[in-house]
Every structure is written in C-alpha cells, then in structure tokens.
Amino acid sequence: MSPDRVPPLGGTTDSLWLGVLAAAAGRCQCRGACGKSHAKDGGRCQREHGGYQQHHGGGTVRLIVAPANPADLLLPPHRTAALPKRHLAAWCPPCHDGARTLARRHQHATTPAAEPDALFDL
Numbered sequence: 001m002s003p004d005r006v007p008p009l010g011g012t013t014d015s016l017w018l019g020v021l022a023a024a025a026g027r028c029q030c031r032g033a034c035g036k037s038h039a040k041d042g043g044r045c046q047r048e049h050g051g052y053q054q055h056h057g058g059g060t061v062r063l064i065v066a067p068a069n070p071a072d073l074l075l076p077p078h079r080t081a082a083l084p085k086r087h088l089a090a091w092c093p094p095c096h097d098g099a100r101t102l103a104r105r106h107q108h109a110t111t112p113a114a115e116p117d118a119l120f121d122l
C-alpha cells in the first residue's frame, strides 16, 4: 500500500525532483555527511533509487531530494522548497537522517558556550 516513490518536497514540482535525481544518476549523493565515510563504496553512498536495501527494514530504496548542504537540512520546509536545484541533492533515507542528526549536533556544538578550543584553531 506504500506509494511507489517519495513525493517531492512540499511546494516543489515533480520535474525538480526528477531533475535532481537525474543529476545524481539516481544514486545517493552522500559523501560522508551522514557520519559514515562510505570508504568501501568509493567515498560515496552506493544506494540507488529503486535498488534493494538489506538494512533498515528492507524493501526498495527511495531517494529523497533535500538540501545538499547538511546545515540546510535543518531549514523549515518552506525554506527548503525555495532552494535552487543546484543546492539540492539526492539522499537515501539513512544518509538523510544521519546527516540531519549530525547537522543538529553541530549546530549545538557551535553555540558560544560549547568547546571554545575547537572553534578558533588558528
């Protein structure tokens, strides 16, 4: 009963979603932003749209179109929808979740009170 594919971002058109996916060659564009190095996959996640995944419940991989910059993954949906195509990337769900979690952690880590020694390493 699940839909055949992930719907595009709220407010974006289907052609944008397809365009981003085409530019990514239908493959997750994560190069480690999720926290995994993807070293055994040549530095880039191997998950392809429509491919089979053994983990995360199995089934078919459905790539998500989301901001290429992990920090932008924290933007509210209406801001995300306003991003131009060149600022978007195709993500597989595990990488998308991982990158967003890391971005959130990074955001917390860059608040003035946290770890000042790591911020100004001149």
Ligand SMILES: [Zn+2]
Pocket: 028, 029, 030, 045, 046, 047, 091, 092, 093, 094, 095, 096
């Ligand atoms: Zn991925």
Ligand SMILES: [Zn+2]
Pocket: 030, 031, 032, 033, 034, 035, 036, 038, 045, 094, 095
């Ligand atoms: Zn990844």
